Amino acid sequence: MFQSLRKPERDRVTITVNGHPIEAIAGQSVWSAMALNGQTITRRAALSGEDRSAYCAMGVCFECLVEIDGLPNQQACLRRVTEGMAVTTQEITETTEATNAGL
């Protein structure tokens, strides 16, 4: 289980994850905001559709792809939360990919 050891004084923001409002710390990574609120699944595997979650936390595995404010394929471990940000876990798989704007 993930847990925060953060000192208390930082500014809080509210973001939504799959439509549910959660409290996060300004400047926190989107991944840690999700994980601390129990949302550890980020995307689905391309063929099997199996659940995937962040692996490297530093931008080199692309397992943490989510949609942020409507933009797909954003790395949750690299992006930082801002007030009102809307995050959704990414449902794109091989079968849905063709309809999306991914280049």
Place this chain on the structure above:
Amino acid sequence: MQAFDCAIIGAGPAGMSAAITLAKSGACVAVLDQASRAGGQIYRASADSPLPDAHVLGADYTDGATLIAEFERVDITHITQADVWHIGDDGRILFSHFGDTRELHCREMLLCPGAMERPMPIPGWTLPGVMTAGAAQVMLKSDAMVAKGAVFAGSGPLLYLIVAQYLRLGVPVAAMVDTTPRQNYLAAAPLLPRAMRNLPMLKKGLDLLREIRASGVPVYRGATDLQVLGDTRAQGLRFTSASRSHDIAADTVFLHHGVQPNLNMTRAMDLTHRWNADQLCWQVDTDAFGQSSVPHVAVAGDGAGIIGADGARMAGRLAALNILHRLDLLPQEGLDRAAAPDLAALAAMSPFRAFIDRLYRPSDALRLPRDPDTLVCRCEEQTLAQLRTGFEQGARDPNALKMLTRCGMGPCQGRQCGHIVAGLLSDWRNEPPETVGYYRLRSPQRLLTLDELSRFHAIPAPTEATE
């Protein structure tokens, strides 16, 4: 558009040291980094730690704050949260910035992209709950986030460091499963006397191991046959140690098997690379000043071959001095004089590096998958068995296998599977890695949307660039 004298990609110890040297001699410098603050992997958030007391992470970490402060004082253009995805040898750099696309131009470029952890393709390594030990460190440093009751498995100094950091913070650790093969200790022993000249480094490593042993956390040595337990989520780790099979229950499994250069940038630029037979990885070919096969492109720090944080600082300064010379801001004798101390210090570090490389030489059993159903390409979900079939159908090099099976074609663009695929092909063909080669890579180095490309801005250099 007005060009920068030099653009640096990566604000870790290498990039920061280079920027300071360049700026102090009057060069007009842009530094781009994905992170929200300078520091790189080792000094991530060292200047503004979210932890109540960052000293528990160790002096190596907190000392980074001094370098970051110096870097943030010099007169440069530092663009944070800039995700660079195209670097042209015409001096053009394109990057994503808060959902927009930006461009800048430079005369000289210095790539300092750092290292990434060597993938560890054991059965179950794609299950949610399996992360790298480096990920544990990143989460701890930048967000003060920890996983209670995790099992740590693998080999190498970074693994022992994060376990010790967890213990100092009072975070329970289920077990440390050390996979360093026993024969590595024997193989490294002859290199020890020369490495002893670097006694403080050696002592640091031994102290970490002693600290972990004294904590009472179960430590298993010489572990083999690792397998993550669980169907849809990680539930634990199974392995063999001292001829007995063990199951450790844990919902988080952190793996570590050393680090290797983050290659995608240097590969996408088609710079000349060479195989490093000690570290078992590809690295860009440079001279002592980091200059690559394209003269106005230099590479420094772990991104050019693993040398550690102190080495990265020296390499960054050396690359900067050479760039100053190329920009006509430093004459040859000034370059020779200024470079001598760092060249000597780097040479003095090499016996210690050689010892560490031998001791923690990645084992083939963990570097390359053994189980036919283990995924090699995480993105396109290609298993060992599927790649073997592709090989038997005639795909004999990484690019042919990629065309046939789609391995390496997913969002990570081969960052994870590149070395595994090359290693497997080298084994199957019974030929050296140099003959087998590596994926051919191209820009963009990440997924982009049309939306993002349509929001385009250029960033000119401040007017004082030396033209």
